[in-house]
Amino acid sequence: MFDDLPPDLDRLHTLRVWHAMWLQRIDAKIAALTRRQAEEGHGRRSRPAPPEWIVELGIGDRRPPLQVHAGDCYIAGKRRRPVDRNEARRLLAAGLKACGHCRPDSALGITELSGRPALTAAAAQ
Incomplete structure (x- = not known):
């Protein structure tokens, strides 16, 4: 089924750790961008209106x-x-x-x- 994966256990564990590391980095970036967008939205909503x-x-x-x-x-x-x-x-x-x-x-x-x-x-x- 997955013939392109290495046949030994050590290299499979290495790949799993490497992919887990990347998933953690991606999740951290998603969380940071979500917080940033929420802060920008809050800033736009709470900005005072310009004077007439x-x-x-x-x-x-x-x-x-x-x-x-x-x-x-x-x-x-x-x-x-x-x-x-x-x-x-x-x-x-x-x-x-x-x-x-x-x-x-x-x-x-x-x-x-x-x-x-x-x-x-x-x-x-």
Whole structure:
């Protein structure tokens, strides 16, 4: 039936140990990948939702606001803080610049702001 196996007992025991070792390694890898997938799934489920609106901040001690962005805007810099809808509307109405890519002014229904002066750092606080 299994003519390709060695005829002596010593070599058969060696093959059995070798295959048992590989089965143990394969089972350990399966368990590790199963744990990893479970952790990734848990991470995706428990990740907080991105903010709806963000304000990009400037450099310096006071970090003045520079632009309003949608929460998922890819252009927004690393210095930012989340804001709610009302604060985003207030900042845009006060003259803070809207991002030209994600257009938060259009999404918030504030499109007639071209004639307003720029927002100062004191007015943003």
